[in-house]
Amino acid sequence: MTVIYDRVALIGLGLIAGSMAHAMRAGGLAGEIVGYARSAETRAVARDLFCDRVCDTAAEAVQGADLVVLAVPVGAMEAIAIEIAPHLKPGAVVTDVGSVKQAVVEAVAPHIPAAVQFIPGHPLAGTEYSGPRSGFATLFQNRWWLLTPLEGTDPAALARLRSLLDAMGANVDEMDVARHDLVLAVVSHTPHLIAYTMVGVADHMRRVSEQEVVKYSASGFRDFTRIAASDPTMWRDVFLTNKDAVLDILGRFTEELFVLQRAIRMGDGDHLHAYFTRTRAIRRGIIEAGQDTAAPDFGRGVDPAKGTAGE
Amino acid sequence: MTVIYDRVALIGLGLIAGSMAHAMRAGGLAGEIVGYARSAETRAVARDLFCDRVCDTAAEAVQGADLVVLAVPVGAMEAIAIEIAPHLKPGAVVTDVGSVKQAVVEAVAPHIPAAVQFIPGHPLAGTEYSGPRSGFATLFQNRWWLLTPLEGTDPAALARLRSLLDAMGANVDEMDVARHDLVLAVVSHTPHLIAYTMVGVADHMRRVSEQEVVKYSASGFRDFTRIAASDPTMWRDVFLTNKDAVLDILGRFTEELFVLQRAIRMGDGDHLHAYFTRTRAIRRGIIEAGQDTAAPDFGRGVDPAKGTAGE
Structure with missing residues (x-):
């Protein structure tokens, strides 16, 4: 003390x-x-x-x-x-x-x-x-x-x-100041924008599907809503003030997404499987770096009344 | 029994x-x-x-x-x-x-x-x-x-x-069979594809930034990697077999993302703030529907050695 x-x-x-x-x-x-x-x-x-x-x-x-x-x-x-x-x-x-x-x-x-x-x-x-x-x-x-x-x-x-x-x-x-803003655009700012966007899409769908989206929110969407529930003022300012880095990463993201989207449209299962296998390794890196728990589903299972949800 | x-x-x-x-x-x-x-x-x-x-x-x-x-x-x-x-x-x-x-x-x-x-x-x-x-x-x-x-x-x-x-x-x-596939495309399949994509983008960046992305993975990116760590074969098959619904939702997602991206480029803070405020309400709906815990950061805090992470 x-x-x-x-x-x-x-x-x-x-x-x-x-x-x-x-x-x-x-x-x-x-x-x-x-x-x-x-x-x-x-x-x-x-x-x-x-x-x-x-x-x-x-x-x-x-x-x-x-x-x-x-x-x-x-x-x-x-x-x-x-x-x-x-x-x-x-x-x-x-x-x-x-x-x-x-x-x-x-x-x-x-x-x-x-x-x-x-x-x-x-x-x-x-x-x-x-x-x-x-x-x-x-x-x-x-x-x-x-x-x-x-x-x-x-x-x-x-x-x-x-x-x-x-x-x-x-x-x-x-x-370094500039490096900070680029790294954060990748690990935080762009993921938040994407989560906000996906939740907005679901909001449209919700209106046509009578609460089904909320009712059956499985793990993917549910995790996005947590991210997208953060403080609106703080996030507005983040995007307005880290504009260049976020727009750069968003451009890369859209390119990648279009490649995967094309693979789905053309039925290119090998491409999808190879991509999804690569992303698994990154998750392992994060657990090894001590930035998250290895417990399934973030350890949500510790509350037995809630259980876990997924696909 | x-x-x-x-x-x-x-x-x-x-x-x-x-x-x-x-x-x-x-x-x-x-x-x-x-x-x-x-x-x-x-x-x-x-x-x-x-x-x-x-x-x-x-x-x-x-x-x-x-x-x-x-x-x-x-x-x-x-x-x-x-x-x-x-x-x-x-x-x-x-x-x-x-x-x-x-x-x-x-x-x-x-x-x-x-x-x-x-x-x-x-x-x-x-x-x-x-x-x-x-x-x-x-x-x-x-x-x-x-x-x-x-x-x-x-x-x-x-x-x-x-x-x-x-x-x-x-x-x-x-x-109904068709309704199932549409609802799941919204709440699960498309969010997973997006998470895979964002993790793939970060993987490129990681190579140029010497593990910084992994080291500083804040809450946004970290949650994406969990989603993107799921079984590659299962997910390949999901996208190949629910192709129409996923491509439909992906189209909506891209439109929404471009509107937000344009708001960032033009500095339209009011649009961003209004959008982010709307998405908060959806999160509340999910908690009320009993599909997730209201504990901060999914209750990760229950493990004091790990704490919580965010922005």
């Missing part, structure tokens, strides 16, 4: 900020946790659940803070940066938890005073829930937290931030 | 047949469980784990059986039907567990003798694992088992089959 920052200001009080607060409290990592959110209701919940003090403005919340965490949707980052900049304490560190990094750097970095370090970050952790009641202390356990430090970052400031993330259970890694 | 069929023959001894055998044993539902699989290794495992008797040919396995379950890939159904037809006991019921129904009806029904009832079926249950060691007795608990009875099916034979599926914990429903 070592205090790493005397005062931490959380700007935005949703799933990520709430989980950070719970984790910092559980580990005694922060002397004081101050919060700000736009909604008065969110502020009230955060005051009850995980903040030592809640302010009515972001400017007030960051005063005297040693660490400021920007945990708002990417599209809201610039306005917040402009508002808090004059109130930041010299020597403070500002970080963020946005799902894209180039756009955040462009929105935030120009406004940060020279005496303050801005170290962009992105925890690869979340659930399909959002809001101030959705956080929990173990969200970051054994999950990656990517930092994309800019040129000239003070090594001591970086090391201190890393030690906080370590202490919350995360595996910290550093990465 | 009431014996529903004196002798049940399982043709094909993978996840579904194995789970049926375990469930029938647990409930004392079958007097004798006889099995056949093409592979000698599979037969040996099934003999150890869940069959009372294993035969070297399908023809031998069905002799004297009151219920015959065809649990082979859809593409293998016709050859099996031709082989077993002369050996079926008058009064027996033949069912299958294939993921498509029209193609199975066309492959099997013409070969079934008049004194035998063929009642096609499809359990909406499975995991990403396959093979004779992958089955377990509770696989069908609270899951749908769709039957698509043909015209002239004997009501008593249908009722008896339903009582077996009920006793294994499944929720039995009846459905």
Whole structure:
């Protein structure tokens, strides 16, 4: 139980900020946790659940803070940066938890005073829930937290931030800003867009088939709906701000899909079988990398009332 | 513990047949469980784990059986039907567990003798694992088992089959053959194809990004890989035999995806936000219909060593 920052200001009080607060409290990592959110209701919940003090403005919340965490949707980052900049304490560190990094750097970095370090970050952790009641202390356990430090970052400031993330259970890694956005477009952003699309298609069908789609949602579709239930504002901003990488990956995806679609139309079973065999190996790689459970159906079977579902 | 069929023959001894055998044993539902699989290794495992008797040919396995379950890939159904037809006991019921129904009806029904009832079926249950060691007795608990009875099916034979599926914990429903194939194309077949495609795209990227894709697989991509790890032979046959419905849904999917892609390119945030908000409601419908757990991230959090991951 070592205090790493005397005062931490959380700007935005949703799933990520709430989980950070719970984790910092559980580990005694922060002397004081101050919060700000736009909604008065969110502020009230955060005051009850995980903040030592809640302010009515972001400017007030960051005063005297040693660490400021920007945990708002990417599209809201610039306005917040402009508002808090004059109130930041010299020597403070500002970080963020946005799902894209180039756009955040462009929105935030120009406004940060020279005496303050801005170290962009992105925890690869979340659930399909959002809001101030959705956080929990173990969200970051054994999950990656990517930092994309800019040129000239003070090594001591970086090391201190890393030690906080370590202490919350995360595996910290550093990465180039542009590479981050490309890798995330592949592993997260494009899959989410595709899931949203498939659920939208099913929604049309549902209207013609009287709830059959919902009733018989087998494993494929059901997993897509979980992804597609995530926060709409956050995801809108992800796609608007990581546009180039997402459009690049979407182009590759459409090409691949058309090749498989053609194989179906032409009855080319060998092509399909070879393709499906290759994708199995990738799943094995992920299990070996410790990023998922090997239990069948994600271990859903632990709830015997629910059982498992599939094909 | 009431014996529903004196002798049940399982043709094909993978996840579904194995789970049926375990469930029938647990409930004392079958007097004798006889099995056949093409592979000698599979037969040996099934003999150890869940069959009372294993035969070297399908023809031998069905002799004297009151219920015959065809649990082979859809593409293998016709050859099996031709082989077993002369050996079926008058009064027996033949069912299958294939993921498509029209193609199975066309492959099997013409070969079934008049004194035998063929009642096609499809359990909406499975995991990403396959093979004779992958089955377990509770696989069908609270899951749908769709039957698509043909015209002239004997009501008593249908009722008896339903009582077996009920006793294994499944929720039995009846459905028209063509409707089954359309609904499944939406809720299962097309989502699987899309997941396979996205994993294939990532595989290309992985080669250029040195394992980053696997290492940082966040929730979106990770869920896709689970789907895409399913049995290649089964899925090849699904796409070849439910071609029309899958191509129809794929066409709708591509149209929707292009509309979203255009919104990203044009920066139309309102369109994206409205779309993502609509898809949330569908997820709620599925949870209310009891087809999934409401626990965050599928309840992966129950394993504290793994935690949860997301955006």
